[in-house]
Amino acid sequence: MLELRSLCKKFQTSTGNGRMALNNVTLSLQPNDFVTIIGSNGAGKSTLLNVIAGVFPADSGQIVIDGEDVTSLPEHRRASLMGRVFQDPMQGTAGSMSIEENMAMAYKRGMRRGLSKGVSVKHRDFFREKLATLGLGLEDRLQEPVKLLSGGQRQALALLMATLSRPKLLLLDEHTAALDPRTAQEIQELTNEIAGRGNLAVLMVTHNLRLALSVGTRTIMMHEGEIVLDVSDPERSEMTVSDLLKRFHDARGEQLSDDRILLEV
Amino acid sequence: MSLAFGAVIRVLEQGLVYAVMAVGVYLSSRVLDFPDLTVDGSFPMGAAIAARLLTVGVHPFAGTLLVPVAGFFAGAATGMLNTKLRISNLLAGILTMTALYSVNLRIMGRANVPLLRTGTVLTVLQNKGIPPGVSAFLLFCIVVAVVKLVIDLFLRTEFGLALRATGDNEAMIRSLGVNTDSMKIMGIGLANALVALSGALVAQYQGFADIGMGIGTVVAGLASVIIGEAIIPPRSVGMGTLGAIIGSIIYRFAVFLALRLGFAPTDLKLVTAVLVIAALSSKSIKQRIDNSERRKAVRDVGTEVSL
Numbered sequence: 001m002l003e004l005r006s007l008c009k010k011f012q013t014s015t016g017n018g019r020m021a022l023n024n025v026t027l028s029l030q031p032n033d034f035v036t037i038i039g040s041n042g043a044g045k046s047t048l049l050n051v052i053a054g055v056f057p058a059d060s061g062q063i064v065i066d067g068e069d070v071t072s073l074p075e076h077r078r079a080s081l082m083g084r085v086f087q088d089p090m091q092g093t094a095g096s097m098s099i100e101e102n103m104a105m106a107y108k109r110g111m112r113r114g115l116s117k118g119v120s121v122k123h124r125d126f127f128r129e130k131l132a133t134l135g136l137g138l139e140d141r142l143q144e145p146v147k148l149l150s151g152g153q154r155q156a157l158a159l160l161m162a163t164l165s166r167p168k169l170l171l172l173d174e175h176t177a178a179l180d181p182r183t184a185q186e187i188q189e190l191t192n193e194i195a196g197r198g199n200l201a202v203l204m205v206t207h208n209l210r211l212a213l214s215v216g217t218r219t220i221m222m223h224e225g226e227i228v229l230d231v232s233d234p235e236r237s238e239m240t241v242s243d244l245l246k247r248f249h250d251a252r253g254e255q256l257s258d259d260r261i262l263l264e265v
Numbered sequence: 266m267s268l269a270f271g272a273v274i275r276v277l278e279q280g281l282v283y284a285v286m287a288v289g290v291y292l293s294s295r296v297l298d299f300p301d302l303t304v305d306g307s308f309p310m311g312a313a314i315a316a317r318l319l320t321v322g323v324h325p326f327a328g329t330l331l332v333p334v335a336g337f338f339a340g341a342a343t344g345m346l347n348t349k350l351r352i353s354n355l356l357a358g359i360l361t362m363t364a365l366y367s368v369n370l371r372i373m374g375r376a377n378v379p380l381l382r383t384g385t386v387l388t389v390l391q392n393k394g395i396p397p398g399v400s401a402f403l404l405f406c407i408v409v410a411v412v413k414l415v416i417d418l419f420l421r422t423e424f425g426l427a428l429r430a431t432g433d434n435e436a437m438i439r440s441l442g443v444n445t446d447s448m449k450i451m452g453i454g455l456a457n458a459l460v461a462l463s464g465a466l467v468a469q470y471q472g473f474a475d476i477g478m479g480i481g482t483v484v485a486g487l488a489s490v491i492i493g494e495a496i497i498p499p500r501s502v503g504m505g506t507l508g509a510i511i512g513s514i515i516y517r518f519a520v521f522l523a524l525r526l527g528f529a530p531t532d533l534k535l536v537t538a539v540l541v542i543a544a545l546s547s548k549s550i551k552q553r554i555d556n557s558e559r560r561k562a563v564r565d566v567g568t569e570v571s572l
Contacts, residue, residue: 053440079442086436094433097426105426110442113423145500161441 001201002029002052002169007061009047009225021047022058023225031168034195034202034216038209038244043222045205049171052203054078066168080110082169083162085155087177092158095147099138099157102146103127106161130160134190152183156190163194170195172204188215209241221248228252274402276521280514281405282466283485285412287493287516289459290486291509293340295499296420297452298432299347302358302483306365307339307457309479311464313369316378316474325386329465336461337454339365344450362479369476376476385469401470408466412459413506420502428452429502460486481534484541489513491544516540 009022021044029035037045051058052065054075063071065081085092093102104119104127119127124142131139134156138149146154155175162170172191176184192215195202206212212219219236221229221244228251231239239247286308293301311332318328339361346357370376390400419425430438431448439445460482468474492515493499493508516537523536 074444076439076442076444079440084440091434092437094430094437096433097429101426101429104423105430105438105441108423108441113427113443115419115422115424118421118423118426 001031001033001066002027002203003062003064004028004052005062005064007048007051007063008059009044009051009056010059011047020225022051022061025061025225025227027220027227027230029169029201029203031201032198033218035204035218035220036212036216037203037205037220037222038207038212039222042224044225045222046173047225048222049084049173049203049205052169053082053084053171080165081167082171083109083165083167084171085158085162085173085175087174089151089154089158089178092161093146093154096145098143098145099131099149100124100127100142102157102161103130103164106164109165109167130164131157134160150183152179152187155179155183155187159187159190159194163200166199168199168201170200170202172202174205174207177207191215209244213239213241213244219244223248223252271398272521274398276517277514278401278405278470280517281402281409281510282470283463283517284405284409284489284510284513285466286460286463286482287486287489287509287513288412288416288506289456289463290483291490291493291505292416292456292459293453294487294490295505296429296432297449297456299354299449299453300358301340301343301453301456302355303340303343303361303365303453303457304358304460304483304486305479305481306362306369307336307460307479308464308467308482309369309474309476310339310365310372311336311461312468312474312478313372313378313464313476314461315465315468316380317372317374319380319383319385319469320378325384325389325469329386329462329469332465333458333462336464337458339454339461340457341450341454343457344446344453347453348446348449366476369479373474373476377473378475379473380469381472385472386466387469405466405470408462409510412462413503413510416459416506417503481537484534484537485516486513488537488541488544489516491541492516495544 004025004027007022007025008020010018011021013019025044025048037048039045050056052063054070054073058071061071062069065078068081070078070081094105100119100123104123107123127142128139136153136156138153138157146157149157159175175191176187179187188211191202191204194200195216202216204216213236218230218232220227229244229247231247286304290301290304293299314332314335315328318331319325343357343361346352346360347354352360386404387400390404391397395403420429427438427443428448428451431443431445431452435445464479467478489512490509491512493510493512496511496515497504497508499505499508519540520533520536523533524530528536
């Protein structure tokens, strides 16, 4: 489904020495893999998603999605293959536009956009039906601008939009981190449900180690631009957070001592 | 009485003919969130092309309808400078505007082309039996109505939604597969097509094209958009374009009043600039007043508690 081969990405730093954000990353995903990605700040998690999405190109390596080599394609030409939800709920939707207009734009993901009506009557019924599955009452607010929604509602809408046209790959970049605990849990449950419908590979970045082990089918840990740990079920389902940290220690020969990653254990 | 009525009609005519430009500025500044200074060059370009075509005998309506095409390319040039060559949006507009000054002189051949002896869209109407007193008002009403209708419909198409999203949340619409560079080029092009059309109509309305007639166009356009927003909250696309049109009319009335108050026509740019500064700063000044009142309130409460 997704093949990453020897991806490298170096960022220039102010000191002049480059920092390897991705160092020879190779990863292979099956069509129904739900992979959680953990790692301390600067480990390369977001860079990995950005390179897959094409926000910026990799320095070297190859990206193949669903049999298609997308390494040299710009971001907008990869859009039909993947959906994406960001950390900031504002980032996944257009606030000044209505709910149905946002849905209509997501519905046309990766397709040519012509001069036919943006939101047709037929679409409207389909959108209403889809929004009803969220259970947030958004189906009755189709014409309201998205900026009137709460952060959680916006994120639920963004998640729905990311998967509306049934892409093969879903990229989630700490998409529950900016929400309050209860809303975060609801969005996570919605994510699990969407992933469970099948025919969708998911890459989910999170800072929450417990969450990383409890959802999905596979967990990878990144450190200094490399994948240092890659465990799948059933082995993974037996693991605890301390096992995870121990495995990191064994693999790297150093203690994982990032405050942020430990704080959220 | 009839004299005042005549004056009101004249001001309305001006408001309407410049409203076409204001809708263009609304497109670039509000829909695309792109501060486009091309406008000061594309407006006189529209006038220059119309003047040239009309003096060589092209039918006024045919000539006027060709103008937006040229305006589109002027705007698209700015869009390309910005997206393809990564020149900042303000500088890209300034560069095109500066280049257009020379282009406009080339088109006209001299700094001022009178249109009093050539046929214009207005004389065509008058020859059809429409009284001179209402021909301009009638024509500009129709043009503005058509422009508003077409732009409103356009902004609700699939393409229009992508254009609006480019101004609202560029990263998001790009992740949905839209080439936002093309969107900006097309959007700025479309905005300047309207601006050039407005310039062509103004030249025929006032009876001449002048190389200096573009100075301050973008500020007048912004003033119209801002006034419109203050009166009609832009909750939808239709409200936004309506606001720009109403704003343009009110702006021309303000100019008319300023002239009545004794300002010289040459002072008008200063008056406009002050108007725009006042409108733009009103929000931050209001905020500052609110804040100082809140601080004062907190201070008062603090004193009470300490007592």
